[in-house]
Amino acid sequence: MADQPEDGLHLIVIGAGLAGLAAALSTKLANPSHKVTILETVKELQEVGAGIQVTPNGTRLLAAWGLADILRSQASIPTSLSVQRYDGTKLLAHEPNFQESMMQRYGHGFWDLHRGDLQRAMANRCLSLGATLQLNSRATSVDFDTATVTLSDGRVVEGDVVLLTDGLWSTIRSQFVGKPTPAILTGDLAYRITLSLDDLSGPDAEFLTEFVKTPRVNFWVGPNTHAVGYSISAYTIYNLVFLCPDDLPLEVTKQEGDLNEMRELFKDWDPLLQKFLGQLKTGVHKWKLMWLESLPKWANEEGTFYMAGDCCHPMLPYLAQGANSSLEDGAVLGHLLGKVNKKDQNGRKEQLKRVAEIYQKLRMERGRQIQLETFKQRDDFHMEDGEQQEKRDELMMSQLGKELKGAFPSRWTCPEIQPFLYGYDAYKEAERAYQENPF
Numbered sequence: 001m002a003d004q005p006e007d008g009l010h011l012i013v014i015g016a017g018l019a020g021l022a023a024a025l026s027t028k029l030a031n032p033s034h035k036v037t038i039l040e041t042v043k044e045l046q047e048v049g050a051g052i053q054v055t056p057n058g059t060r061l062l063a064a065w066g067l068a069d070i071l072r073s074q075a076s077i078p079t080s081l082s083v084q085r086y087d088g089t090k091l092l093a094h095e096p097n098f099q100e101s102m103m104q105r106y107g108h109g110f111w112d113l114h115r116g117d118l119q120r121a122m123a124n125r126c127l128s129l130g131a132t133l134q135l136n137s138r139a140t141s142v143d144f145d146t147a148t149v150t151l152s153d154g155r156v157v158e159g160d161v162v163l164l165t166d167g168l169w170s171t172i173r174s175q176f177v178g179k180p181t182p183a184i185l186t187g188d189l190a191y192r193i194t195l196s197l198d199d200l201s202g203p204d205a206e207f208l209t210e211f212v213k214t215p216r217v218n219f220w221v222g223p224n225t226h227a228v229g230y231s232i233s234a235y236t237i238y239n240l241v242f243l244c245p246d247d248l249p250l251e252v253t254k255q256e257g258d259l260n261e262m263r264e265l266f267k268d269w270d271p272l273l274q275k276f277l278g279q280l281k282t283g284v285h286k287w288k289l290m291w292l293e294s295l296p297k298w299a300n301e302e303g304t305f306y307m308a309g310d311c312c313h314p315m316l317p318y319l320a321q322g323a324n325s326s327l328e329d330g331a332v333l334g335h336l337l338g339k340v341n342k343k344d345q346n347g348r349k350e351q352l353k354r355v356a357e358i359y360q361k362l363r364m365e366r367g368r369q370i371q372l373e374t375f376k377q378r379d380d381f382h383m384e385d386g387e388q389q390e391k392r393d394e395l396m397m398s399q400l401g402k403e404l405k406g407a408f409p410s411r412w413t414c415p416e417i418q419p420f421l422y423g424y425d426a427y428k429e430a431e432r433a434y435q436e437n438p439f
């Protein structure tokens with residue numbers, strides 16, 4: 001077998017997004033004798049997207065990967081989380097000591113980061129651990145049995161294991177499943193905005209600067225739409241996302257948004273949001289939100305091919321779990337691949353089969369459950385004004401200042417859903433599953 005390190009596996013990762021980088025660095029950390037090659041289509045890692053909320057199930061992994069110190073200095077760490085009516089007239093939920101609660105409940109924080117900072121830190125960590133990152137390398141096909149990847153320029157990369165992390169618009173996913181697996185419309189889109197403190201001007205600048213420097217997560221919920229705002233980049237940038245019905249043409253997935261159109265759409269929303277929108281000169285992006293029905297499998301039986309991240313479980317960003325669950329995928333897979341160490345080919349074959357079994361058992365059901373929760377969050381946040389919405393508001397407001405018990409419409413603080421999301425320890429789960437039946 002070409003390109004095989006003497007004592008380890010050769011893992012080829014297709015896509016240097018957060019899922020691919022997580023798996024790459026977790027594999028190298030688990031077993032430095034494994035060789036890891038990351039193939040990435042772009043010529044340069046770009047700062048696609050803007051803010052990303054890394055919840056305790058994710059920051060727990062950043063700590064395990066030795067990234068907590070560098071990223072803490074680039075993060076904005078919110079001290080409260082609030083949900084209000086869209087027009088700012090009613091506070092529906094408020095967790096004042098949010099960060100303390102996170103630390104108490106989960107032992108790890110809730111950080112708001114610039115995606116570029118996170119991706120860069122993870123890529124650098126991969127390189128420092130000895131993984132190879134090959135940019136300008138677009139995979140076009142995979143031989144799933146032999147773990148061989150063919151690139152658009154004709155190059156062929158041979159390995160022992162291939163991990164597909166090529167994102168929502170994956171082309172290779174369908175090759176593996178053996179039938180078309182198009183991403184499905186959710187019916188919603190995101191307007192994504194970032195505002196740097198340096199760009200604030202006019203009479204509102206001082207007030208807005210203070211607001212951005214005071215870290216908190218804010219939600220505004222209205223009919224068919226909600227908005228979320230938080231600071232990133234060490235409290236120097238405000239990240240604002242409006243999530244509303246999709247009016248983009250079917251074939252358009254991303255588009256520069258029209259500022260006037262947006263201001264008109266949200267003219268009745270909280271005056272605070274008007275102040276932010278009033279500062280914008282350019283830079284509104286409209287982003288179609290897609291998802292995918294359950295795939296029959298995320299790995300082949302032989303354990304030579306795996307999928308992780310958005311290519312197998314894209315979801316609505318309404319619980320900020322797309323990237324966090326992609327980090328979990330990477331941690332679990334890396335931990336299990338780290339155990340594959342037999343030099344003899346038969347031993348290795350058996351071990352890889354077991355990795356595929358455990359990986360799918362741990363990750364597929366959880367991925368599905370999180371996807372479904374994001375739709376439930378939409379139902380609860382996007383209620384039309386009327387009786388049901390009034391009931392929701394009453395229920396939420398009746399809990400203000402109290403310790404929440406039982407199901408709560410905002411899953412961000414719901415005592416039933418929050419522990420399921422944030423309490424997940426990917427390494428513990430992977431090790432427990434391995435110990436139940438070691439290979």
Ligand SMILES: Cc1cc2nc3c(=O)[nH]c(=O)nc-3n(C[C@H](O)[C@H](O)[C@H](O)COP(=O)(O)OP(=O)(O)OC[C@H]3O[C@@H](n4cnc5c(N)ncnc54)[C@H](O)[C@@H]3O)c2cc1C
Binds near residue numbers: 041042049322
């Ligand atoms: C508006 C919005 C807000 C969000 N906010 C959050 C949040 O706060 N928290 C959170 O956890 N998640 C959030 N998400 C979700 C999160 O962004 C994704 O789930 C996550 O980035 C998926 O990572 P990935 O690595 O699977 O895919 P991607 O980030 O899409 O990476 C795929 C990579 O593969 C490369 N690639 C593609 N095809 C090939 C090929 N053929 N060969 C080689 N390389 C290839 C691409 O160039 C890319 O670098 C949000 C999403 C949206 C839309």
